[in-house]
Amino acid sequence: MKEDFNFDGMIEVAATGYSGGISILWLSSVLVVEPVATTAQEIHCHVQVKPLPFKFLFTAIYASNELVNRKSLWETLIYVYDSYKGPWIIKGDFNEITHATDKFGGLPINNSRSHKFLDCLNYCQMTDLGYKGSRYTWTNGRHKKYTILERIDRIVAKYDWINQYPDALVTHLPVHTQIIVAFDYSFNTVLYLGKNI
16 A cells, blocks of 8 residues: 555554554655554554654544443553553544534534543643545435534644644545644645545
């Protein structure tokens, strides 16, 4: 896959069953990426933007559709926060929405599930970076009165990461498979953060 997009570095968690996989792609002339840990729902790595001297923790998420597995993911993120004190950014399909405004159509949101997700993000001192582009990142693909749209993909970061990259810009593409974050205009750095589906 990395050759298809002209990248020379890749970390991947393969798709399992109906769940998609996770890929992180980069150019080694721009980024130094060191894998830290992977699970079925996450990839953690240290990233350094050349020629800057500092590193940050980057986590890519593709949360399970199963609630019990997502709860386990929230616990893992809290463990990472308790263990790592540097700059940290998380990108992912969390398969969870945070507010009623993140959803159009279908059943009302489950406030208990949303609160557990928000509790995790708040505990980890994560701030949503917002977005440009399409409001929703997922659709059930149905039309008219059966349409459901949700914002389940997002990028969040701790303030120390935001302070290092104050010009960070998140763009939602009109396809559920991609989110682009341009996090340093001075070095024209763009990191492709995608899911395999």
